[in-house]
Amino acid sequence: VEDSCPITDSSILLIESFFLTSRFRGEGYQEGFQRGTQRGLHNGWRHGASHGAKLSSEISFYYGFAISWKCLLERQSDDRSRKRLKALEALLNLTQKFPLDDPQSVKLQEDTEKLRAKFRQVCSMLNVPTDFKDYIRTAEGTSF
Amino acid sequence: MKEALSLVQRISAHPDSCCWFVSWSPNGALLASCGGDKAVRIWGREGDSWICKTVLQDGHQRTVRKVAWSPCGNYLASASFDATTCIWKKKNDDFESLTVLEGHENEVKCVAWAPSGNLLATCSRDKSVWVWEVDEDEEYECVTVLNAHTQDVKHVAWHPKKELLASASYDNNICIYKEEDDDWECQATLQGHTSTVWSLCFDASGERMASCSDDRTVKIWKECPSENGQGNLSWKCVCTLSGYHGRTVYDVAWCELTGALATACGDDAVRVFKEDVTASPDEPVFSLVAQETKAHSEDANCVSWNPKEAGLLASCSDNGEIVIWRFKEEELD
Numbered sequence: 001v002e003d004s005c006p007i008t009d010s011s012i013l014l015i016e017s018f019f020l021t022s023r024f025r026g027e028g029y030q031e032g033f034q035r036g037t038q039r040g041l042h043n044g045w046r047h048g049a050s051h052g053a054k055l056s057s058e059i060s061f062y063y064g065f066a067i068s069w070k071c072l073l074e075r076q077s078d079d080r081s082r083k084r085l086k087a088l089e090a091l092l093n094l095t096q097k098f099p100l101d102d103p104q105s106v107k108l109q110e111d112t113e114k115l116r117a118k119f120r121q122v123c124s125m126l127n128v129p130t131d132f133k134d135y136i137r138t139a140e141g142t143s144f
Numbered sequence: 145m146k147e148a149l150s151l152v153q154r155i156s157a158h159p160d161s162c163c164w165f166v167s168w169s170p171n172g173a174l175l176a177s178c179g180g181d182k183a184v185r186i187w188g189r190e191g192d193s194w195i196c197k198t199v200l201q202d203g204h205q206r207t208v209r210k211v212a213w214s215p216c217g218n219y220l221a222s223a224s225f226d227a228t229t230c231i232w233k234k235k236n237d238d239f240e241s242l243t244v245l246e247g248h249e250n251e252v253k254c255v256a257w258a259p260s261g262n263l264l265a266t267c268s269r270d271k272s273v274w275v276w277e278v279d280e281d282e283e284y285e286c287v288t289v290l291n292a293h294t295q296d297v298k299h300v301a302w303h304p305k306k307e308l309l310a311s312a313s314y315d316n317n318i319c320i321y322k323e324e325d326d327d328w329e330c331q332a333t334l335q336g337h338t339s340t341v342w343s344l345c346f347d348a349s350g351e352r353m354a355s356c357s358d359d360r361t362v363k364i365w366k367e368c369p370s371e372n373g374q375g376n377l378s379w380k381c382v383c384t385l386s387g388y389h390g391r392t393v394y395d396v397a398w399c400e401l402t403g404a405l406a407t408a409c410g411d412d413a414v415r416v417f418k419e420d421v422t423a424s425p426d427e428p429v430f431s432l433v434a435q436e437t438k439a440h441s442e443d444a445n446c447v448s449w450n451p452k453e454a455g456l457l458a459s460c461s462d463n464g465e466i467v468i469w470r471f472k473e474e475e476l477d
Contacts, residue, residue: 114291116291117291120247121247123247124247124289130249
């Protein structure tokens with residue numbers, strides 16, 4: 001009398017190899033996941049540091065710019081210079097109030113835009129051409 | 145009442161190019177146009193027809209998108225895709241370039257003079273709105289850079305009575321700006337359009353504003369006191385004209401003399417709407433009273449009512465043409 005499904009040696013090997021594969025897959029996944037987490041943390045940290053450095057250097061640039069121009073214009077008493085000085089003071093104020101220590105600040109985006117807008121206005125008043133290629137990339141395209 | 149839009153003259157204003165905008169001088173005697181050929185043209189009436197009086201060719205390196213007359217009529221501002229705004233001074237029949245306003249990062253989409261004549265606003269694809277101040281020595285200085293929009297700003301317009309500025313953008317919103325504590329800020333963001341807002345204008349009193357959009361509607365907004373009763377006024381949409389325009393509505397113009405509303409549409413048509421006098425001012429009703437479906441052979445980009453001659457309307461198109469129309473309202477017997 002023969003069995004309908006004989007368990008042969010080769011079948012046993014097949015079953016055992018299936019379980020082994022599953023186990024190794026599981027272990028492999030766990031190890032990979034851990035490695036990935038570490039890598040991600042590392043990359044994220046680098047990313048954040050890079051962005052932080054960029055933003056910080058932008059803000060510091062505005063600060064240095066404003067201080068320098070303030071020194072240049074401080075002695076002048078004509079109307080034009082007074083208006084420019086007022087705008088420079090406003091720019092300085094914005095750089096000093098900027099939340100550099102708080103990357104999670106809800107006002108970060110808003111403050112950055114206000115600061116950039118003020119900088120553009122000041123440059124316009126001083127007749128200084130602005131070259132933002134290092135900070136903001138603009139897309140080219142057809143215009144309407 | 146039977147109204148009609150009849151053609152007065154068709155002009156090939158900017159041949160082999162497109163005509164983007166037309167603007168009447170404050171005394172109604174001249175019409176300025178600008179286009180893709182980088183030029184500004186001034187048209188005047190000689191007898192019964194309109195002829196080209198001046199061509200301002202060398203002001204810009206790229207398309208001139210809009211032109212605006214100062215309230216006194218002695219200056220003309222031109223906004224260009226070359227990122228500059230040129231101020232021209234009228235000298236007899238000619239214009240000379242007075243100064244060039246630089247600062248925008250890319251294409252300037254609009255320029256507008258405040259009724260006081262002391263302020264100028266520009267807006268750009270760089271998403272910002274700039275306000276400039278001009279002094280007695282004809283010196284222009286940027287007073288503020290406003291970043292209330294998140295996309296390309298298409299149009300700016302000043303309130304006729306107060307120092308209030310409105311802007312329209314690709315971000316579907318309209319922003320209202322006011323000067324507060326020596327600095328300009330966005331006082332309100334009007335949402336409602338479901339696509340790019342291409343243009344807007346105030347009525348003669350400034351109590352209402354009309355806007356037009358890529359969503360094929362025209363919206364009428366009314367100023368109303370804000371809920372908490374504070375100083376700041378808010379704007380509410382009190383009427384939407386939909387179902388009339390087959391494509392994007394590119395421009396809307398409110399006639400100061402008659403109260404008629406004209407539109408320029410991407411379906412090549414020019415339309416005129418009038419308000420029903422019987423409706424309540426808080427829920428106005430506008431009806432289509434005249435329509436020229438084949439006003440141009442291509443998109444109509446702009447419409448402008450003559451400020452002194454009631455019923456005289458100018459429109460222009462992507463095919464480089466300007467058309468002068470007469471809108472006549474016939475009285476009931």
